[in-house]
Amino acid sequence: DSGVTQTPKHLITATGQRVTLRCSPRSGDLSVYWYQQSLDQGLQFLIQYYNGEERAKGNILERFSAQQFPDLHSELNLSSLELGDSALYFCASSGTPPGEQYFGPGTRLTVT
């Protein structure tokens, strides 16, 4: 158990809908990262937040957004969903000293 929690575990929704994925980092970790894992693309970095502020951005679609709240939990919002958005979404966290990123169990999103 990495100490990173993600909810929900599974999500099935229809095209055009909007969903919110939630992540709680390990106790004391200030950084939260979001990754997407699909069969054809592997693990892709989406976005990083550090203590509430956006720090780094990957190839995140404009339909996707994220935020980190004062209690350090983070939410990833996916809107206007398309079939190609079906994937595993992972959250990771890291603290100090800088170094390792620890991953949560993931949310499996299926868009039908």
Add this chain to the structure above:
Amino acid sequence: QKEVEQDPGPLSVPEGAIVSLNCTYSNSAFQYFMWYRQYSRKGPELLMYTYSSGNKEDGRFTAQVDKSSKYISLFIRDSQPSDSATYLCAMSAHPTGTASKLTFGTGTRLQVTL
């Protein structure tokens, strides 16, 4: 060309064998190198974390980094059936905690047979 290349396998070895997993990369800015193990439908689990070139050993696992060749390896000694999983290499140009991201290889699927 991808920034990080990793043979997808599958790699099948008998129990007790030494396993060698490798990645090559093209971005010379990468300084931090990690190996993750991922069981089916689970989150990646950090196995090894190394900075710059050199070796690091932890139990049955040894990580090697050769920055001059842009090549990293993970060796698993006395492999066990429980080692059967997908192994992902990951790299970063910055220490995590500041602006950073991990760039992953596609993963090598390992099967350790009895």
